[in-house]
Amino acid sequence: MPFETALTKALDLRVPVLAAPLGRGSSAEFLGAMANCGSFGFTALMHMPEETVGDELARMSRVTNGRFGANLTLVVDQRKRLAAALDAGVRVFSVWQGDVEPYVRVIKDAGGLVFWTVGDPGDAAHAKDIGVDFIVSQGREAGGHLVGSAPTMSLLPSIVDAAKGVPVVAAGGIAEGRGLVAALALGACGVWMGSRFVASGESANHRGYKERIVAARATDLVETEIFDAGWQESPHRVIRNSTYARWEEAGCPPAGQRPGEGERISRFPNGKPLYRYDVAAAWDAMEGEWEVSPLYADATVELIHDVKSVAEIVEEIEVTARTVLAGLADWRTGR
Numbered sequence: 001m002p003f004e005t006a007l008t009k010a011l012d013l014r015v016p017v018l019a020a021p022l023g024r025g026s027s028a029e030f031l032g033a034m035a036n037c038g039s040f041g042f043t044a045l046m047h048m049p050e051e052t053v054g055d056e057l058a059r060m061s062r063v064t065n066g067r068f069g070a071n072l073t074l075v076v077d078q079r080k081r082l083a084a085a086l087d088a089g090v091r092v093f094s095v096w097q098g099d100v101e102p103y104v105r106v107i108k109d110a111g112g113l114v115f116w117t118v119g120d121p122g123d124a125a126h127a128k129d130i131g132v133d134f135i136v137s138q139g140r141e142a143g144g145h146l147v148g149s150a151p152t153m154s155l156l157p158s159i160v161d162a163a164k165g166v167p168v169v170a171a172g173g174i175a176e177g178r179g180l181v182a183a184l185a186l187g188a189c190g191v192w193m194g195s196r197f198v199a200s201g202e203s204a205n206h207r208g209y210k211e212r213i214v215a216a217r218a219t220d221l222v223e224t225e226i227f228d229a230g231w232q233e234s235p236h237r238v239i240r241n242s243t244y245a246r247w248e249e250a251g252c253p254p255a256g257q258r259p260g261e262g263e264r265i266s267r268f269p270n271g272k273p274l275y276r277y278d279v280a281a282a283w284d285a286m287e288g289e290w291e292v293s294p295l296y297a298d299a300t301v302e303l304i305h306d307v308k309s310v311a312e313i314v315e316e317i318e319v320t321a322r323t324v325l326a327g328l329a330d331w332r333t334g335r
Contacts, residue, residue: 010134
């Protein structure tokens, strides 16, 4: 029996699995692989210079046949990026971390679909009133930047209860089929995964970053705010690395007094310098010391044992979920 939820219907998916935006890791190749296996991925517009957004999205659209979404992190003015994305034909957006309502209005007026990442039931209760199509409920154990106020499996049902019928996607601490089934059981219509897809063959994240996710244990993760250049006062979960260790050894000093601040570690593709403590995670073509960049990851590192293709990952999620569901059906009937 095929999966059929509000999410699969809205995006014409085979499996209710979304890939979170992976910084520069959400390349056209990665998004195309997600689309080809019946899933769906988002790319982070914040990591694109405003002047290149249209060209970058046009290439992604060609590779995916338009089957991908764009993420807007609203800690900065994103109106130009949104306009460029709409001009490029993008009609699926995720928004978070700021005043989302003006952006939702523009997207809906253009005939688009909006996902809003929230971390508490209060925001979820407001989603229907402003026209949001899907809520993404982010649990606190998520990787990357955090809005979740509680662990996924306790937060999710409270978000579902508060959502006034707006369908909810579960995010944070989910990397395989058992997590998908658990999320569905708690009222979600699908799942949103980041760390599992960073460690995929097609993601454009640095190979060393992928290997660190595979090798990491939950005890290697820290919640911090030190990778804050361009995104201040926003907690995030990362794998402990040399930048974090130096800062910790220095007594955890505040911004402006941290070891290595102002040190250039690489440069972006457009030539702009990349400094220590920047929010950008390591990507495949990054020059210099990739390991000093933030290595975003969530508690699912305990479940990620290798780098696989997107198709293999999605197939494993699907097969595992169906096996679990079949087992539950047998349990209910006493077989």
